[in-house]
Amino acid sequence: MMTAASLLLIVLGAGLASQWVAWRIGVPVIVVLIATGLMLGPVTGVVTLRLPPQELTGLIGLGVSIILFDGGMALKLGEFRRVGHGVGRLTILGPPLAWLFGSVAAHYLGGLSWPVALVLGAILVVTGPTVILPLLRGARLNKETSSLLKWEGIVNDPVGVLLTVLTFQYLTTAGGGPGKILASLGGAIAAAAVLGGLGGWLTGWLYRRGAVPEHLKSPVLMVLVPVVYWVSNLAQHEAGLLSVTVMGLVMGNMKLPDRETLHQSQENLSIILLSVLFIVIPSRLDASHLHLLNWHTALFVLAIVLLVRPLTIALATLGAPVRRNDKLLLAWIAPRGIVAAATAGIFGPALVAAGYKDADQLLPVTFLVIVVTVLAHGFTIGRMARRLGLAAKNDNGLLIVGASPWSVAFASVLKKLDVDVLLVDGAYHRLKEARMAGIEVFYGEILSEHAEHTLESQHVNHLLCATDNDFYNALACKAQGHRFGVHRVFQLATDEASSQELKRLTLQQRGYFAFDPVATFAFLHQRLQEGWTVSTSKFTASYGWSEFTQRMGERGRDWLLLGGISSDGMLRLYAAEQSFKLDAGWTALYFAPAPAPVAAPEEVKGEAKGEVAN
Known part of the structure; x- marks a missing residue:
């Protein structure tokens, strides 16, 4: 018999391995996690959880609370000022329309009774951050989209859960009428305002005043968030997710000096929890659930994807200042995630116990919607967004911080080689030469909140300060x-770089x-004034690295290697601490005196301003 420790290690290892595999092969991570959960659970029986459903649901709720808090911290009010009209429509009008x-689709197409259909409609309101955020990381969408x-994903998660709770209470509580529903809604809002809003502000205030030592801030927050979730649920049933979302939103916008550190720790924990939850919940399914699915279920799932979502977006954004292409993408992208699965796992058995026999279909139907939407939307979001002009076609490029004659020369050569370049500077006059050369520029401070909300950098993947x-x-x-990833972040050498390591x-x-x-x-600007230029040289089977270096002389004194362009057009910057090999088919980028010693037939030389000769 497998011990609890062994089971935990298997789930953790399988979850993180799935995350890595998904990143490596470019597949939506949720797809791999669900497949792993099904393999370990219903298919092989390796993961078998013997906890009572009530206890397992409680543990799942604690994990989801941390994920939603992390999502709340990622919401910036500066973003809301830019897309507030659209967000307001999606989070105020969207949920009731989707419900x-x-x-209606669950009843007339899915063949469910009205009570069960109403609960399922409420469950599927959510388009959670557990799925949306991983998809956004790889889709390279513009800031507004x-x-x-x-x-929408982060705010609608707790809204959908609360809507499910109110629907369930109305159907199962004796004497439950509009007054009781309004009282429950008021209790949830009050719990979120006091425990989430005021509690988040008080926590941030104490952190800012140094009431908690630095080494305890992240651990305290990791414990405090589930506590707020638990206390909120005691105050009002299923108000916890709304409270922790509000708490994250408040703390994420308090301008705490260590906000990024706190957010990073919560994000790391969320990745682990996401890996665990998306393996644990699919493992609860068994073969008997599959017999509950039929052609009615298939029609319902198709209606959710092809009718319900587009109609919801069309009506919710009617007359709103949202771009047409954004509406088209929103009408298609609505993957469901862990919150929908967890909510169905809670209320399906409860409705069966209350006498609604067809409620046993809630969990398998919800899982089918999750799988279909994750597959359909996960594999198409990037392609559709690029077709609509809402995402970068690739992420092969360089963001340069600091406009100067040398950086403009370097950027000009890269531009001639069809490598995306974005030049950022806080002084407008320094960007003049770059603008005249046709280089994409951004006027502003790279570290400012303004740049965080408006700088479109999804098309570049290297940084050079x-x-x-x-x-x-x-x-x-x-x-x-x-x-960018620390392995793609570079800066010019410091003046003391050649001195002792400790200094x-x-x-x-x-x-x-x-x-x-x-x-x-x-050094770079002195050499530029002396006539050095940014140049390129194409390597072939007969003219490679050894021939090139013999011709150029001593590196560091006679010339500098800047980087290379691979045979498939991918940029790599060179660093002594992170070297790479330039093979046949690569194009070397180098900085050397002009004219270069003896030009090879394959070489293409650049002028001082980076113009590549034919």
């Missing part, structure tokens, strides 16, 4: 490391030193 249309989907301030470069690299910035405090330890801001 109405979903219930991404904000609409993110706000190239200002004349070494320590600002290091600060910007650390701030943007999570966005310079450590790698944990900066980005990778780009190009060469001697490639400081002063």
Whole structure:
């Protein structure tokens, strides 16, 4: 018999392995997690949870509370100011419309009784962050479209659960009428305002005043969030998810100095919990559930995807200042996630116990909707968004912080090679030369909230901080490391880079030193004034790295390697701390005196301003 410790390790290992496999092969992570859960549960029986359904549901709720809190922290009021009209329609008008249309479809197409249809319609209101947020990470949507989907998913999760609770109470509570429903709704709102809103503000206030030591802030928050969820549920049944979402929203917008650290710790925990929950819940299904599905179920699922969602979006955004293409994408993208599955697991058995026999279909039908929507929307969101002009076609490019003659020269060469370049600077006059060269620019502070909400950088995947301030470069690299991945964050070498190791910035405090330890801001600009140029050289089977280096001389003194373009057009920046090999088919990017010594037939030379010769 498998011990609890062994079972926990299997679930954790399988969940995180599924996350990695999904990232590696470019498949929506939820698809792999559900498949893993089904394999470990109904198919092989490896994962068999012997907990009573009530206890398991309670544990699932605690996990979901942390995921929703993390989602609330990711919501920025600055985003709401930009897309507030659309978000308001999606979160105020959207849920009741989706509930109405979903219930009608469940009754007339799904063949369910009206009470069960009403509960199922409420359950499927949610388009949760457990699915939406992972999809957004890989879809490269623009800021506005991404904000609409993110706000809708996070806000509608607790709204859908609360709507399910109120519907269930109306159907099963003796004497339950409009007055009782309004009282329950008022209790949930009050619990969210006091425990979530006021509790979140008080927690942030105490953190800001140093009432909790730094090393305890994240652990305290990890425990406090489930406590708020539990206490809220005691105050009003199933009000906990709404409370923790409000708590996350409040703390995420309090401008706490350590907000990013707190959010990062919660996000890491959410990834683990997401891996566990999407394996545990599918494992609860068994073969008997499959016999409950029929052609009525298939019609209902098709109606949810092809009729209910488009009709909901069309009516909810009617007359709203939302772009047509955003409406088209929203009408298609509505994957259901862990909250829908957990809610169906709670109320399905409860409705059966209350005398509604067809309620045993709630869990399998909900899982079928989850699988279909995750597969359909997960595999098409990127393609459809690109077709509608709402997402970057690829993420092969470079964001350069700091406009200068050298960075403009480098950007011009990359642009000639069809590599996306975005140049950012807080001084408008420094961007003049780049604008004249046709380079995409952003005027603003890269570390500002304005840039966070408006800078469209989904088409670039490398960062180079190239200002004349070494320590600002290091600060910007650390701030943007999570966005790009620390292995793709570079800065110009610092002036003391060639001194003793203990006297310079450590790698944990900066980005990778780009190009060469001697490639400081002063060095690059001095060499540019001396006539050095950014140039390119194509490698072939007969002209490779050894021939190239023999011709160029001593690297660091006679020339600098800047990076390379692979045979399939992908950019790589070179760093002594993160080197790579340039094979045949690659194009080398280098900085050297002009004219170069002896030009190889395959070489393409650039001028001082980065113009590539034919």
